[in-house]
Amino acid sequence: MGLTTTKQTQQAVAARIQRGGTDWKGLLFQLSVLASLVVALVLLLVLLWTVFWDGIGTLTERGLDFLTSGTSGNPDTAGVWQALYGSFWIAVFVVVFAIPTGIAAAIHLEEYARDNWLNRLINTTIRNLAGVPSIVYGILGFTVFVEILDGITGGRSVIAGGFTMAVLVLPIVIITSAEALRAVPYAIREAGYGVGASQWEVIRHHVLPYALPGILTGTVLSIARALGEAAPLILVGAVTGFFASSKDASFTDELQGPFTTLPNIIYDWARQPQAGWPENTAAAIIVLLVVVLTANATAIVFRNRYDKKRHQ
Amino acid sequence: MRSQRRFLKIAAVAAIPALIAVGCSDDDEEGTSTGGTSAGGSASGEVVISGSSTVQPITSLVAEGFKAENPDVGISVDGPGTGDGFELFCAGETDISNASRPIKDEEAQACADAGIEYVELKVGIDGITVATSPANEAIECLDEQAIYAIVGPESTGFDTWAAANELAAEVGSEYTDLPDAPLTITGPGEESGTYDTFVELAITPTAETRVEEGKISEDEAESTRPDYQSSPNDNVIVQGIEGSDTSFGWVGYAFYKAEAERMKAIAVAGEDGTCVEPTDETIASGEYPLARDLFIYVSKASIAENPSVQAFVDFYMTDAGTQAVADAGYVQLTDEDWQATVDAWNAV
Secondary structure: OOOOOHHHHHHHHHHHHOOOOOOHHHHHHHHHHHHHHHHHHHHHHHHHHHHHHHHHHHHHHHOHHHHHOOOOOOOOOOOOHHHHHHHHHHHHHHHHHHHHHHHHHHHHHHHHOOOOHHHHHHHHHHHHHHOOOHHHHHHHHHHHHHHHOHHHHOOOOHHHHHHHHHHHHHHHHHHHHHHHHHOOOHHHHHHHHHOOOOHHHHHHHHHHHHHHHHHHHHHHHHHHHHHHOOHHHHHHOOOOOOEEOOOOOOHHHHHHOOOOOHHHHHHHHHOOOOOOHHHHHHHHHHHHHHHHHHHHHHHHHHHHHHHHHHHO | OHHHHHHHHHHHHHHHHHHHHHHHHHHHHHHHHHHHHHHOOOOOOEEEEEEOOOOHHHHHHHHHHHHHHOOOOEEEEOOOOHHHHHHHHHOOOOOEEEEOOOOOHHHHHHHHHOOOOEEEEEEEEEEEEEEEOOOOOOOOEEEHHHHHHHHOHHHOOOOEOHHHHHHHHHOOOOOOOOOOOEOEEEEOOOOOHHHHHHHHHHHHHHHHHHHHOOOOOOOHHHOOOOOOEEOOOHHHHHHHHHOOOOEEEEEEHHHHHHOHHHOEEOEEEOOOOOEEOOOHHHHHOOOOOOEEEEEEEEEHHHHHHOHHHHHHHHHHOOHHHHHHHHHOOOEOOOHHHHHHHHHHHHOO
């Protein structure tokens, strides 16, 4: 058994049956999937390379200044500080509101809800919601958070934007968390009940820890999604020009005031005609990529550490 | 287990400021939000500006200069478009509206219905440049009638320049010997101010006579042919113009100036038939036919209630304002015209 691998066996058997002829169809299939991979990779690399090439000059020349400057009509002094700040708050709103709610909803659907028509309907609806175009969430955000809840959000503010993004990623958090919970072997639950644990204890001490790495992966994807969206925030009122708050503005004033995010600033800069903006746009794209990759990497580190601890 | 507990703790700590923010704002806002909408603008030292994306860079530069001298004022400049800007302005949501054309009658009516009075200030000029590929040797100059024959509502389906010859002759153009070369057209879409201005300046004059002759409807007179490549992004339009040796397209003059080596501007013949190249001089003097004025509209209620708005426009009316027009790539008003704008503001 241990002397031959599956592949060797497969090759030997295939050779015997096909009398040593070459498996042309198989070879063709293998080549075509390889070609697809190469096309995808080359396109991605070309995109990354051109952006990097266009933007790296601005980043090395301006350095920290590019990260700490605010919006400006002058490409030489414009920076991404306000956009970074806005994106940070979007992420905070997603982490604080969407992720706990989403995970809780997933636990209810997977562990407590009965398998009846109502819950199946809810499940289907959530899946469909995850596929709703983001611009539709923008309209929802405008109506609910900008217009109706004006008193809380201050209208076109980062609070309204944050809530909109939280709602947008909620279905994604629920679906990925539910998948992670479903992947927990049923034997683990049975073993828990077998030694007399209550349902709460089984979920708390066995199911959740087992599912946590999968849940974390889902939450990272949702944060990355929220950090990359521009369209809904245009509707919610992300400023495309210049803005600055009063020096006397309190923390809450700032949260309720005008805002922008990295994708919105990229959108705005990309349509500015004057020289200097294309390079700034590319530099802002690099910043956005770094932010998203950092968020992803942090969560992967978390997940791996957690995975290791659990297995010790 | 431990890291999970820590995660929950972090989440709880992060939630506190957000909850406080939500809690506080509830009380602050209730009083001002109702007052703000009826009075037509906030009086809190915030200047809210929206409107034309064309004028946005000018006002942004002015706002930055103003902000540097007045750090205690909050200010925001947005650019959804002239039409959207007036909608916000006449709903009392903004203090100042940027515009790349004068306010339309129905927009003025909406403002009047809402009790919003305003002052109109002309701040600069933008020209439309009709362009082709630098490789195009055949086309140097066109008149408005020829432009109408190439992109007007009756040109739908023309896929060579020569196809427009017959129509050009019919509408009285001097240019009825256009080359038999493929015609690919790229321009801004209908939502763009540049589209509106192009139609208004280049299409409508000829179209109006066609309406009188009964050849087209009044609606058609306010549009181009629908079958051209449209994009809201100027860079995409230039790529389209570069993309074919015998292309045709139009962009704002500021954008043409910034990307002049990628496009060849087609001179436009004025009333007397002389060809005028788009340059800073011909646009400022009014010689070049395809140019438009840029405005800011200031709400009188905002001026009265919000000293920051008054101070901001005062700053706009200094040299900083006219310098910003040039820095943003537009054409400055002549000294007399600028003085007329300043006088109009001082008269308020």
